[in-house]
Amino acid sequence: MSDLNRRDPRLAWILRNRLHPRHGELSGQPTRGPTGLLRKNPRPQWQYGPSGVRRLDRLQRGAAAGVSRLSVNKRHEQPALPVHRVGEPQAYIAVWLQTSGGRLTPHCKDVLGQAQQLAVAREEPTAVLGVLCGELKDPVDGAGIDRLLQVNGEAYDGYQPEAWTTLCTQVDAALQPLCWLLPDSGTSAELGRRLGVNLGERPATGVWKIDADTVLARNGAGNLDISRPRSRVMLLLEECALPCGEFRYEVRPMTLTLTAPTGTRLEDLGPVAVDPAEIPLAEAEFILAAGNGVRDWPQFHRAASVLGASEGASRVAVDDGFMPRNRQVGATGTWVSARVYIAVGISGAVQHLQGISKCEQVIAINRDADCDMVKRANLTAIGDSGDILAALLQLVATRATREVSDAA
Amino acid sequence: MLPDALNIAVLVSQGRHPVSGRARRAHQDACALELALCLPQALATNVRAIHAGDPGQEALRDYLGMGIDGLTVLSQTAEDDALAVLHPYLAEQRPDVLLTGVRAECGEGSGLLPYLLADRLDWPLVTGIAAIERIENGAASLLQALPRGQRRRVRVSLPFVASVESAAAEPRQVAFARARRGRITGLTPATEIDQARTEWTLSAARPRPKRLKVTTARTAADRLRQATAKAQGSTGQIIRDDPQAAAKAIYELLVEEGVLRNTQGTGRV
Numbered sequence: 001m002s003d004l005n006r007r008d009p010r011l012a013w014i015l016r017n018r019l020h021p022r023h024g025e026l027s028g029q030p031t032r033g034p035t036g037l038l039r040k041n042p043r044p045q046w047q048y049g050p051s052g053v054r055r056l057d058r059l060q061r062g063a064a065a066g067v068s069r070l071s072v073n074k075r076h077e078q079p080a081l082p083v084h085r086v087g088e089p090q091a092y093i094a095v096w097l098q099t100s101g102g103r104l105t106p107h108c109k110d111v112l113g114q115a116q117q118l119a120v121a122r123e124e125p126t127a128v129l130g131v132l133c134g135e136l137k138d139p140v141d142g143a144g145i146d147r148l149l150q151v152n153g154e155a156y157d158g159y160q161p162e163a164w165t166t167l168c169t170q171v172d173a174a175l176q177p178l179c180w181l182l183p184d185s186g187t188s189a190e191l192g193r194r195l196g197v198n199l200g201e202r203p204a205t206g207v208w209k210i211d212a213d214t215v216l217a218r219n220g221a222g223n224l225d226i227s228r229p230r231s232r233v234m235l236l237l238e239e240c241a242l243p244c245g246e247f248r249y250e251v252r253p254m255t256l257t258l259t260a261p262t263g264t265r266l267e268d269l270g271p272v273a274v275d276p277a278e279i280p281l282a283e284a285e286f287i288l289a290a291g292n293g294v295r296d297w298p299q300f301h302r303a304a305s306v307l308g309a310s311e312g313a314s315r316v317a318v319d320d321g322f323m324p325r326n327r328q329v330g331a332t333g334t335w336v337s338a339r340v341y342i343a344v345g346i347s348g349a350v351q352h353l354q355g356i357s358k359c360e361q362v363i364a365i366n367r368d369a370d371c372d373m374v375k376r377a378n379l380t381a382i383g384d385s386g387d388i389l390a391a392l393l394q395l396v397a398t399r400a401t402r403e404v405s406d407a408a
Numbered sequence: 409m410l411p412d413a414l415n416i417a418v419l420v421s422q423g424r425h426p427v428s429g430r431a432r433r434a435h436q437d438a439c440a441l442e443l444a445l446c447l448p449q450a451l452a453t454n455v456r457a458i459h460a461g462d463p464g465q466e467a468l469r470d471y472l473g474m475g476i477d478g479l480t481v482l483s484q485t486a487e488d489d490a491l492a493v494l495h496p497y498l499a500e501q502r503p504d505v506l507l508t509g510v511r512a513e514c515g516e517g518s519g520l521l522p523y524l525l526a527d528r529l530d531w532p533l534v535t536g537i538a539a540i541e542r543i544e545n546g547a548a549s550l551l552q553a554l555p556r557g558q559r560r561r562v563r564v565s566l567p568f569v570a571s572v573e574s575a576a577a578e579p580r581q582v583a584f585a586r587a588r589r590g591r592i593t594g595l596t597p598a599t600e601i602d603q604a605r606t607e608w609t610l611s612a613a614r615p616r617p618k619r620l621k622v623t624t625a626r627t628a629a630d631r632l633r634q635a636t637a638k639a640q641g642s643t644g645q646i647i648r649d650d651p652q653a654a655a656k657a658i659y660e661l662l663v664e665e666g667v668l669r670n671t672q673g674t675g676r677v
Contacts, residue, residue: 101665159552159560161535186555190535193520197527202604205518208616218613220517221424228608239619265532269561272551279557286667307668340667342658361665363658369646379661380646381654391655396668399659 084247086119086146089127093119094177096168097130097145098188101339102137103360107183107238112144114210114241115181119146126178129254131171133157133164141251144244149254155261159268161187163261165194170258172199184235196233203233208240276310281327284310287338287359289329292316293345293366296386300344303389306396312336314346330355345385348373365389413452414543416444417503419494419521420457420479422467423513433470436509438579440572441474443540444507445580451543456480458497460490463594472590473582479592482599489602490521495528497597505548506569510536516605519571526569534562536573 014020015027024031025041033039046054093115098108112128119126127146133156140148149171155163168180168191182192184206196203209216210230217226218237276284288304289312290297304311313323315330329336331351341359346352348364348371356362356376364377365385374380381388418441423434444455456478457471463481472479482493498506506529511519526533538553541561548568552560553575625631647654662668 159562162532193518193523194533197520197523203518203520205516205520219515219610220511220519221426221513223424223426223429223613225611225613226516226608227611228604239616242619245624265564266534267563269549269563271554272559272561274557274559283556285556285558286662307662309667340662340665361661363661365654365658369648374644374646377644379657380644381651381658382646382648383651383654387651388654388658391651392658395655395659 081142081246081248084146084249086125086127086250088125089146090124091122091126092129092147092175092177093126094129094131094168094171094175094180095145096180096182096188096191097132098183098186099132099134099136101360102135104136104138104140104143105183106243107185108188109143109243110238110240111181111183111236113243114236116144116244117241118179118210128249129171129175129177130251131168133160133167141248142244144249145251146249147254148251149256151258153260155264158270159187159266160261160264161190161194162264162266164191165198166261167258168195169198171256174256178232179230180233182233182235184237189235192233192235196231199233201232203235204228204231205235206237207234208237210234210240273308276304276308279310281310281312281329281334281336284312284336284338286310286340287312287329287336288342288344289313289346290317290323290344291346292320293347293385294322296389297322299386299389299393303393306393309342310338312341314343314349314352343373343377344389346373347371348376413454414447414505415501415503416447416453416455416505416507417498417501418444418455418457419506419508420459420468420471421461421509421512421514422459422465426513431465431467433467433579433582434509434513435579436511436572436574438471438474439574439576440507440509441471441476442579443537443572443576444505445475446577447540447543456503458482458494460484460493461486463592468592469587469590470582472592473584473587474580475583475586476590478590481592481594483594483596484599486515487601487605488599491524491528492600493597494521494525497595498525499529502567504567505543506531506567508569508571510571510573522569522571529567529569532564532568534564534568534570537562537570538573538576540570 011026014022017023030038030040046056095112095115098105115128119128128144129147129149130145132148132150134152151167156167172180180192180195182188184192192203204215204217206218206220207215208218213230214227215230215234217228218224219226281287286307286309288307288309290300291314294300294317301311311323311327312329313327315328315332317323318325318328328334329352330349331354333355335355335358337358339359340361340363341356342363342365344365347366347368353372353376362377364373364380365388366373366380366382367384369382418437420437420441421434423432423437424430425432441457444453447453455476457476458480459468460482461484463483468479468481482497484490484493506525508522511517522533522535534550534552536553537550538559539551541549541551543566547563547565550562550564550570552562553573554560625634645657647657
């Protein structure tokens with residue numbers, strides 16, 4: 001079914017044909033009964049509005065044009081959400097925006113949902129302030145950020161926990177937010193602890209429920225619940241609250257005069273190349289997976305090593321003995337959480353699609369354009385997998401040599 | 409002890425087995441001790457283990473069984489603040505490297521102690537390290553454990569505090585006879601009670617409520633579609649029968665996602 005409004009040829013024909021019994025009723029002209037009285041059709045003439053809602057068309061606009069929406073009328077697009085505005089905020093709730101590859105992490109969205117709950121519960125207007133170092137790839141107006149303080153600069157690039165702490169301390173001094181909420185994972189967990197120590201506050205860690213004045217926190221080993229008073233710095237666990245979904249938020253940029261952080265004592269020398277074969281498959285960030293459609297296995301292994309990807313496989317490839325059992329992806333193998341997943345010659349059985357449900361970007365290389373993996377994939381290449389992998393390998397090799405020559 | 413020997417202090421604590429609940433050595437603390445004991449001989453390291461708590465805990469002997477000469481215990485009760493005894497002691501001892509686990513296995517386990525000690529001693533802190541690559545000329549090169557099995561190299565000057573992640577090398581076995589033979593030195597410095605903790609109530613962890621799948625559909629047809637539809641991407645770009653264009657699109661997506669790292673000239677671990 002398509003979403004287009006269609007002209008109904010039969011209705012159009014009736015409108016042209018003055019002798020048709022329904023001509024008068026559809027043309028919008030009053031009809032005469034057998035005794036000469038003007039008659040009105042008592043039955044409602046339903047029309048369908050643009051949002052798919054059934055309406056009475058009392059002005060007979062649709063009929064006059066001969067346009068019928070009776071066949072296809074449900075529109076599937078999402079209606080625009082209302083905008084949540086905070087005019088002059090009297091107070092702020094600060095949230096550190098944790099990103100992965102330029103996108104907000106699901107954990108951070110949960111924390112933003114909790115922050116919005118706290119902000120809405122207050123009487124005076126309270127804004128959720130997002131503090132971010134770096135760039136965002138996607139629009140974040142649905143995530144729950146009222147004000148956004150985005151800081152860019154060399155001093156904050158890479159792993160700079162001391163510079164981030166200085167930044168947050170300056171924001172705290174300038175805006176005096178009610179509390180700081182941070183995801184309790186990765187670098188933001190570290191930043192929250194550093195910030196708490198810097199501000200002289202004892203952070204509440206592992207918080208998973210915030211009540212009126214107490215919070216419920218899980219201890220480090222995960223076997224105790226601690227009910228404790230609220231703290232100004234709180235580190236929240238995943239799924240502490242539902243992410244925002246009811247409104248769009250004005251992500252109004254803010255500017256503060258910040259002094260540049262002084263010399264850091266930690267020197268970040270960058271990531272170290274790790275052998276992708278040694279990373280557990282469930283944790284791997286980038287997976288190249290092979291299925292029944294792969295013919296040239298040496299080429300596949302070469303592609304995985306050149307791209308620096310961990311190797312995965314569908315059940316068929318494992319059963320046929322081309323890949324070891326511990327590399328199987330899917331419901332019966334490993335549930336992977338890769339950020340980028342390339343499926344080479346995998347048609348996408350339901351069990352396999354379950355196993356990759358947490359992957360963000362899925363690339364399918366397949367011959368069959370109608371398979372389920374293509375429907376799941378963000379990017380699909382239809383064609384012979386050997387040709388496409390060969391072209392990809394060649395491209396990577398030429399780009400690598402060009403970059404080396406540029407650098408030299 | 410040589411005058412230029414490298415003093416390494418390791419903070420250890422009693423752990424708790426996650427399944428059986430038995431007292432044991434804490435895994436991350438044992439990793440930290442293993443890291444200190446495995447440093448090359450040329451550095452002439454002098455490793456000492458320090459614990460703040462009850463000296464009578466049997467599990468502390470596991471650390472002695474890993475091959476250290478002695479264990480210093482600063483006596484205090486479980487309700488006391490460990491920082492109150494550790495900070496004066498470490499400020500007096502001034503080790504070159506202070507290693508801890510990321511978080512304790514008993515009690516609050518917030519993992520704040522290394523942060524507080526680094527702040528009080530005014531030393532840099534490196535969190536969650538997996539290995540010490542080398543220590544030379546008053547600076548150390550450390551490997552930090554990141555999620556997804558990744559590693560990051562961090563350089564820091566001595567003295568520093570580092571917390572050790574479980575991704576570090578597995579700690580050695582405990583030798584029973586050495587554990588019996590080792591001596592535990594008890595000290596009784598002035599201690600103070602952890603005031604903030606008196607307001608807390610601790611209870612056994614309840615299972616957290618599972619998040620239900622939230623449907624935001626307005627009409628019944630949308631709800632039915634959400635309940636029955638297969639997972640599929642919203643906008644999938646499809647490239648047909650053109651290997652060059654397909655390879656180019658895939659390459660650009662990989663570069664945009666930042667997963668292609670082969671052009672950076674860092675060595676392998």
